[in-house]
Amino acid sequence: MSPQPARRNERSRRAILAAALELLAESGYADLTIEAIASRAGVGKPTIYRWWRGKGAIILDAVVETFPDVVELPDTGDLRADLRAVIRATVAEFADPTLSATTRALTIETLADDDLAGQVRDRLLRPQLDAVRARLESARAAGRVRPDAPLEQVVELLFGPIYHRWLLRTGPLTEPYADALVDLVMAAIEPAGG
Amino acid sequence: MSPQPARRNERSRRAILAAALELLAESGYADLTIEAIASRAGVGKPTIYRWWRGKGAIILDAVVETFPDVVELPDTGDLRADLRAVIRATVAEFADPTLSATTRALTIETLADDDLAGQVRDRLLRPQLDAVRARLESARAAGRVRPDAPLEQVVELLFGPIYHRWLLRTGPLTEPYADALVDLVMAAIEPAGG
Structure with a gap:
């Protein structure tokens, strides 16, 4: 993979993790959806599902990387x-x-x-x-x-x-x-x- | 309320609690639905919603009464x-x-x-x-x-x-x-x- 898409991927990944934590803090886990995370992060839902199988896995990655x-x-x-x-x-x-x-x-x-x-x-x-x-x-x-x-x-x-x-x-x-x-x-x- | 319907209500209530615990043991909480509980207990879904607001409340009553x-x-x-x-x-x-x-x-x-x-x-x-x-x-x-x-x-x-x-x-x-x-x-x- 050329450097350009790798950088873009990394930027998307970080945006998704940040969006998930923000939305979780704002409105709780029950109301957290992949759709809302995608929208807040400015990516498509398929991008998220390419990397994670659900919101639990996203939150885990976000927490592990944040702390x-x-x-x-x-x-x-x-x-x-x-x-x-x-x-x-x-x-x-x-x-x-x-x-x-x-x-x-x-x-x-x-x-x-x-x-x-x-x-x-x-x-x-x-x-x-x-x-x-x-x-x-x-x-x-x-x-x-x-x-x-x-x-x-x-x-x-x-x-x-x-x-x-x-x-x-x-x-x-x-x-x-x-x-x-x-x-x-x-x-x-x-x-x-x- | 005459004794007759009271007895019938109590029978339905117990059937619902028993059905909920059985289904939980068989297939886990994620797959437990009000529909499945109603079907197993032989009652309509409205009967369940008249008495409980969700499956968590049913399980709690079932556990409290069983133990x-x-x-x-x-x-x-x-x-x-x-x-x-x-x-x-x-x-x-x-x-x-x-x-x-x-x-x-x-x-x-x-x-x-x-x-x-x-x-x-x-x-x-x-x-x-x-x-x-x-x-x-x-x-x-x-x-x-x-x-x-x-x-x-x-x-x-x-x-x-x-x-x-x-x-x-x-x-x-x-x-x-x-x-x-x-x-x-x-x-x-x-x-x-x-």
């Missing part, structure tokens, strides 16, 4: 402080109306479509979960985490409650909430007498 | 044993394909419809969350739980990770998994030196 390096977990040597940083940031994402709308859309697709569920997990969430797990491993090596703590489950103990509260709207998603969650998880994994 | 007294939490005096019983049962529900399909359907509706979300939370989940919270309170009164443990968040610490694992399919939903989860939460809430 590519979101998972730099700090390692200050203070596990509680490092977990507070990442859990505060995660809680803030769920509390943000725009980001919450994209998470809502992807969760609906995750529930309805096994293939997309695997992609959401592996491309979007797995890097973050693995970064937290790696930080827990380094803390365990430093003697700050019980040797027998099941780290995969500890990661879920951090993120699962946020998801639960967001989904069921059972309480506020605030910084004090985030810190209390980290304190609970720290109490669960600290060595006895630590 | 009415699901939340008898034991109080044996042994908090760990009592939590194991309820968390093993919850994990088994999420692992069961039929129950998982109804939870999937209700979760999709919860994400798309604020009003139904409130009903799912208050009619279906709140009784269970409150029963666990009451058990934690009695344990705290007996000195088995740290006085400063935030019990609302402890309840989410128990259920959130199950939801997370089920949604993202990141690991098996088994009895050893359930027990390890309870052990983590117990470590988080037990008094120092307890």
Whole structure:
């Protein structure tokens, strides 16, 4: 392919992803249509269907590209402080109306479509979960985490409650909430007498 | 209304709820239609729309009526044993394909419809969350739980990770998994030196 069409394709692709996120924030996932995305992006519907099989796949690509390096977990040597940083940031994402709308859309697709569920997990969430797990491993090596703590489950103990509260709207998603969650998880994994 | 039509209405209502659960288990939520439910239940579509505004509301009523007294939490005096019983049962529900399909359907509706979300939370989940919270309170009164443990968040610490694992399919939903989860939460809430 000559440089010219490649550049045009890339421009269209970015316009489509941006249009999808804009429309999602404006009017929600239920009302999001391929037609509206095409119109906002200034492309034809066939262009979209050439690259994606549905709106869920578009939103996933848009989110992955918009937040590519979101998972730099700090390692200050203070596990509680490092977990507070990442859990505060995660809680803030769920509390943000725009980001919450994209998470809502992807969760609906995750529930309805096994293939997309695997992609959401592996491309979007797995890097973050693995970064937290790696930080827990380094803390365990430093003697700050019980040797027998099941780290995969500890990661879920951090993120699962946020998801639960967001989904069921059972309480506020605030910084004090985030810190209390980290304190609970720290109490669960600290060595006895630590 | 004379007894005769009342009985006929009740028979139709039950047939509709049963048909909805059957069809959901057979072919999934995406393919579930009001038309199919009406046909299976032997009623007209207008009958259904007179009583419910959509398939999500039907599934919610069906689940609430099918599992009415699901939340008898034991109080044996042994908090760990009592939590194991309820968390093993919850994990088994999420692992069961039929129950998982109804939870999937209700979760999709919860994400798309604020009003139904409130009903799912208050009619279906709140009784269970409150029963666990009451058990934690009695344990705290007996000195088995740290006085400063935030019990609302402890309840989410128990259920959130199950939801997370089920949604993202990141690991098996088994009895050893359930027990390890309870052990983590117990470590988080037990008094120092307890």
